[in-house]
Amino acid sequence: MTKLWTRRSSAMLAVGILIAALVLSQMAMYEAHLLWGANMHRNLLDYCAGLFYRSSFLYYAIHIALNALVIYTLFRLIHTGLRQIMLDRTYGNRLSRLSAKHGADRLAVRFGHGANDLVVLEDERMVALTAGFGKPRIVLSTGLIDLLDERELQAVLAHEASHRIHRDPLKLFVLRLISDAFGYIPLTRWAYRNYSILCELTADEHAIASTGSEAGLGGAMLKMLGRARSKPMFPAAAGFADGSINYRLRQLVEPKPALPIRLDARSLAISLSVLALLLGMIVLAGT
Numbered sequence: 001m002t003k004l005w006t007r008r009s010s011a012m013l014a015v016g017i018l019i020a021a022l023v024l025s026q027m028a029m030y031e032a033h034l035l036w037g038a039n040m041h042r043n044l045l046d047y048c049a050g051l052f053y054r055s056s057f058l059y060y061a062i063h064i065a066l067n068a069l070v071i072y073t074l075f076r077l078i079h080t081g082l083r084q085i086m087l088d089r090t091y092g093n094r095l096s097r098l099s100a101k102h103g104a105d106r107l108a109v110r111f112g113h114g115a116n117d118l119v120v121l122e123d124e125r126m127v128a129l130t131a132g133f134g135k136p137r138i139v140l141s142t143g144l145i146d147l148l149d150e151r152e153l154q155a156v157l158a159h160e161a162s163h164r165i166h167r168d169p170l171k172l173f174v175l176r177l178i179s180d181a182f183g184y185i186p187l188t189r190w191a192y193r194n195y196s197i198l199c200e201l202t203a204d205e206h207a208i209a210s211t212g213s214e215a216g217l218g219g220a221m222l223k224m225l226g227r228a229r230s231k232p233m234f235p236a237a238a239g240f241a242d243g244s245i246n247y248r249l250r251q252l253v254e255p256k257p258a259l260p261i262r263l264d265a266r267s268l269a270i271s272l273s274v275l276a277l278l279l280g281m282i283v284l285a286g287t
Helices: 002-036 044-050 058-097 101-111 142-147 150-165 168-181 186-211 213-224 243-254 265-283
Strands: 116-122 129-130 137-141 236-241
Touching: 002 058, 002 168, 002 186, 058 116, 058 129, 058 168, 101 116, 101 150, 101 186, 116 142, 129 150, 129 168, 137 150, 142 168, 142 213, 150 168, 150 213, 150 243, 168 186, 168 236, 186 213, 186 236, 186 243, 186 265
Parallel strands: 116 137
Antiparallel strands: 129 137, 129 236
16 A cells, blocks of 8 residues: 555656646746747747737737736745745754754664654654755654653654655645645645645555554554644644644545545646646647
């Protein structure tokens, strides 16, 4: 089952990145032609504008609308990206101030993890997440460590180790950036929501395989679900007790390999229409 969840989460990542690449490539070709007269053949953005007589109201209106779409998309990409990076840096500095070095060392020896991969916070809240883009680290709070027994803590560490191995914080950041900037294509939001759950299911399966039982994982979920959860400490992090925990608990009882979030017919129709236009851009640009 782990390979199934991994393949499906990879598919969600590919959907988001492919859509972003298609849109940005066509926008770049359109702007290069419009601003510098670059001979890149006609992509669909330029083709649509060219359907109307030059100097007509509709001709200028189409160009204004297309340029507005380009500006909006780039603004959302830059604004969201910079905001997330700044927040991540701010929380990273806060993490350094609250971390207990000796606690991480003891936990690493206790469970056979690398000391540099773990951070223990002096905090009473229930914190279990993996954060960081370049070198993700597992973050646990002393409140969580005191709450869980040995088997449950081992399951949580194995779960977070999966996030670290697969670099889920970075992938979630990329998909969130894409879904925010290209929100007018519903498939991007669908891919982000599905990936956020599928990566948790992959990590759960890794934890079960590592501990040899669902008991530790299920017990940790129930204990953390019973405690009030505060706002996530990191803007782009893969957390153990995230919003998908109820679905994950159902998966432990009745495994269902279907995608967690179904795309409704209206959103699918909109997405397919936009993707068809994007593919048309590629074809027309090459002619």
